[in-house]
Amino acid sequence: xxxxxxxxxxxxxxxxxxxxxxxxxxxxxxxxxxxxxxxxxxxxxxxxxxxxxxxxxxxxxxxxxxxxxxxxxxxxxxxxxxxxxxxxxxxxxxxxxxxxxxxxxxxxxxxxxxxxxxxxxxxxxxxxxxxxxxxxxxxxxxxxxxxxxxxxxxxxxxxxxxxxxxxxxxxxxxxxxxxxxxxxxxxxxxxxxxxxxxxxxxxxxxxxxxxxxxxxxxxxxxxxxxxxxxxxxxxxxxxxxxxxxxxxxxxxxxxxxxxxxxxxxxxxxxxxxxxxxxxxxxxxxxxxxxxxxxxxxxxxxxxxxxxxxxxxxxxxxxxxxxxxxxxxxxxxxxxxxxxxxxxxxxxxxxxxxxxxxxxxxxxxxxxx
Amino acid sequence: xxxxxxxxxxxxxxxxxxxxxxxxxxxxxxxxxxxxxxxxxxxxxxxxxxxxxxxxxxxxxxxxxxxxxxxxxxxxxxxxxxxxxxxxxxxxxxxxxxxxxxxxxxxxxxxxxxxxxxxxxxxxxxxxxxxxxxxxxxxxxxxxxxxxxxxxxxxxxxxxxxxxxxxxxxxxxxxxxxxxxxxxxxxxxxxxxxxxxxxxxxxxxxxxxxxxxxxxxxxxxxxxxxxxxxxxxxxxxxxxxxxxxxxxxxxxxxxxxxxxxxxxxxxxxxxxxxxxxxxxxxxxxxxxxx
Numbered sequence: 001x002x003x004x005x006x007x008x009x010x011x012x013x014x015x016x017x018x019x020x021x022x023x024x025x026x027x028x029x030x031x032x033x034x035x036x037x038x039x040x041x042x043x044x045x046x047x048x049x050x051x052x053x054x055x056x057x058x059x060x061x062x063x064x065x066x067x068x069x070x071x072x073x074x075x076x077x078x079x080x081x082x083x084x085x086x087x088x089x090x091x092x093x094x095x096x097x098x099x100x101x102x103x104x105x106x107x108x109x110x111x112x113x114x115x116x117x118x119x120x121x122x123x124x125x126x127x128x129x130x131x132x133x134x135x136x137x138x139x140x141x142x143x144x145x146x147x148x149x150x151x152x153x154x155x156x157x158x159x160x161x162x163x164x165x166x167x168x169x170x171x172x173x174x175x176x177x178x179x180x181x182x183x184x185x186x187x188x189x190x191x192x193x194x195x196x197x198x199x200x201x202x203x204x205x206x207x208x209x210x211x212x213x214x215x216x217x218x219x220x221x222x223x224x225x226x227x228x229x230x231x232x233x234x235x236x237x238x239x240x241x242x243x244x245x246x247x248x249x250x251x252x253x254x255x256x257x258x259x260x261x262x263x264x265x266x267x268x269x270x271x272x273x274x275x276x277x278x279x280x281x282x283x284x285x286x287x288x289x290x291x292x293x294x295x296x297x298x299x300x301x302x303x304x305x306x307x308x309x310x311x312x313x314x315x316x317x318x319x320x321x322x323x324x325x326x327x328x329x330x331x332x333x334x335x336x337x338x339x340x341x342x343x344x345x346x347x348x349x350x351x352x353x354x355x356x357x358x359x360x361x362x363x364x365x366x367x368x
Numbered sequence: 369x370x371x372x373x374x375x376x377x378x379x380x381x382x383x384x385x386x387x388x389x390x391x392x393x394x395x396x397x398x399x400x401x402x403x404x405x406x407x408x409x410x411x412x413x414x415x416x417x418x419x420x421x422x423x424x425x426x427x428x429x430x431x432x433x434x435x436x437x438x439x440x441x442x443x444x445x446x447x448x449x450x451x452x453x454x455x456x457x458x459x460x461x462x463x464x465x466x467x468x469x470x471x472x473x474x475x476x477x478x479x480x481x482x483x484x485x486x487x488x489x490x491x492x493x494x495x496x497x498x499x500x501x502x503x504x505x506x507x508x509x510x511x512x513x514x515x516x517x518x519x520x521x522x523x524x525x526x527x528x529x530x531x532x533x534x535x536x537x538x539x540x541x542x543x544x545x546x547x548x549x550x551x552x553x554x555x556x557x558x559x560x561x562x563x564x565x566x567x568x569x570x571x572x573x574x575x576x577x578x579x580x581x582x583x584x585x586x587x588x589x590x591x592x593x594x595x596x597x598x599x600x601x602x603x604x605x606x607x608x609x610x611x612x613x614x615x616x617x618x619x620x621x622x623x624x625x626x627x628x629x630x631x632x633x634x635x636x637x638x639x640x641x642x643x644x645x646x647x648x649x650x651x652x653x654x655x656x657x658x
Contacts, residue, residue, distance in 0.1 A: 006451070007451040007452065007453055007456050008451070008456050008460075010453075011453060011456055011457065011460075075417070075421065076419075078417035079417050079418060079419040081417065082388075082392075082416035082417045082418065083383070083384075083387070083389065085389065085391075316512060316513060316514070325417065325421070325422060326422045326423070326585050328421060329421030329422035329423035329424055329426075329585070330422065330423035330502070330585070332421060332423075333421070333423040333424055333502070336424065336446070336452075336453070336454050336483075337446060337447045337449075337452045337453070337454070338447070339447050339448075339628045339643065340447045340448060340484050340485060340547065340563075340564075340565055340626070340628070340643055341484070341546070341547055341563065341565075342628075343565070343611075343626075343627070343628050343629060343643070344546025344547045344565045344566070344611065345546050346629070347546060347611050348544045348545075348546045351542060352540060352541075352542070352544065355540075355541050355542075360541060361541075362537065362538050362539060362540065362541045363538075363541070364541070
């Protein structure tokens with residue numbers, strides 16, 4: 001009569017079915033983690049940045065394990081990250097010293113170092129290319145990436161020099177932003193510091209940020225932004241070893257940085273100028289970086305004495321809901337048992353229906 | 369009250385004992401101590417991402433992980449039952465990463481992690497009840513801003529909740545809250561009892577067991593220490609009531625437990641069974657022996 005221990009066996013069976021589904025048709029060769037890492041690099045990038053852990057191999061493994069579900073893969077990365085010892089914080093990375101692979105400005109035709117298109121889908125026709133399905137023929141292109149990046153290193157964009165004026169908001173030193181708290185730290189629950197906000201946006205869900213950025217551009221917000229510059233390439237991570245007191249480079253990571261410029265028409269205390277939005281992500285994730293910059297600017301309403309009218313301007317709305325791992329967990333919790341709740345609701349509704357049937361006013365007692 | 373030392377890394381499991389590293393456990397234990405010292409107050413803590421989805425009990429998971437020692441016996445229930453999928457998953461997790469014995473017997477457990485129920489078997493002073501909490505802030509649906517609600521708690525300015533209850537009575541003729549009914553802890557902090565049914569609220573009052581509430585996503589821990597006064601909000605002329613049934617459990621015959629409807633498949637009469645499956649089983653056996 002009791003549903004005795006059937007649950008445990010059923011869960012084991014579910015795991016076996018999942019493994020079979022993940023593998024698919026045994027006639028088709030199995031994907032290797034290397035292949036995913038190399039050939040699905042944009043998915044790897046997204047999993048790293050939303051998972052908050054820069055490790056291409058682990059991200060590729062997470063993608064394989066989750067059948068390509070990047071939100072699930074990001075949650076695997078987050079759980080892995082939780083087990084790692086946090087032995088210190090790096091120096092702030094300096095994307096100005098990036099070895100760039102791609103770098104464009106949309107506000108100036110000529111920028112020092114030039115516009116570098118690099119690898120991007122921006123100038124392709126979105127036509128299915130059936131040649132891509134043929135597994136050969138690209139060997140000659142493979143080594144083109146390396147020399148390009150070497151030749152174009154060290155391009156720091158100075159927007160002030162470009163405009164030849166102080167029209168652009170002066171950038172604060174990133175060290176002004178207090179601490180190195182990330183989204184798992186207690187205090188991030190009530191953040192308002194811009195640095196911390198940026199850290200949470202960086203690990204936010206690309207789809208959500210894209211949607212709210214779009215909402216602000218379509219009229220549910222008032223930020224008219226231009227891309228001052230977007231760049232993608234390698235940046236050195238440096239760490240100050242406490243015992244030695246010296247800064248050592250611990251390796252390169254790929255980053256995408258986006259700086260947006262938004263006309264601000266002035267307030268009593270602030271002169272009219274271009275205000276800024278800032279986006280930074282792991283890997284190549286331009287859609288995410290631009291969305292992040294637009295949302296960052298929208299969230300700075302208080303600094304510019306703007307009325308907070310739209311969801312995109314409201315930090316308490318944007319930040320918690322941008323987290324794909326939390327959002328996914330909570331929405332999908334609806335799949336867990338809710339027998340107790342259903343019963344509770346049922347009882348409430350029964351009582352209210354009885355009152356409704358007798359057409360009672362709120363203060364009236366039930367008739368027998 | 370004694371505090372057990374944090375168990376070390378376990379080689380044969382390949383992770384830290386109970387998954388979390390000692391540094392994280394220490395920070396969670398500090399939050400728990402503070403929570404016990406200030407009954408009902410929501411203590412912020414560094415909430416790690418556990419290998420389960422947020423919202424599925426990661427707060428409770430972290431509390432249990434930081435409390436667990438090799439001498440503990442763990443019971444995990446979800447909606448009253450040991451055999452629900454989420455309870456099984458959590459039990460399997462702790463079994464793997466800690467190796468502590470698991471039990472269904474409420475009396476034998478030293479730690480009971482639960483989602484949305486308090487066991488029917490009375491708890492004792494050697495037990496800790498760990499409750500999974502989706503939303504620790506009782507005012508959240510009324511006031512979205514954390515800044516505002518922190519102020520309300522600091523000032524103990526809880527009139528708004530009474531207004532909400534009053535509006536329920538004025539509009540609907542009754543307080544239509546089936547679960548997560550707000551409680552006043554030790555005459556001070558207003559707290560969410562977690563989404564337990566109103567039926568379970570009285571069990572928190574003056575309970576010999578320590579109750580710790582973990583909200584992972586919201587990064588909050590709060591506690592109700594043993595033998596603490598816990599009052600469900602009510603008015604002088606409108607008292608707090610809990611769920612009750614005219615029916616009895618169709619398995620054990622109990623008339624004093626939280627019941628759930630079970631589907632009949634055809635249009636027969638509605639039948640009910642105990643939500644607490646362990647209690648139901650032990651109760652039924654007791655009847656047989658009699």
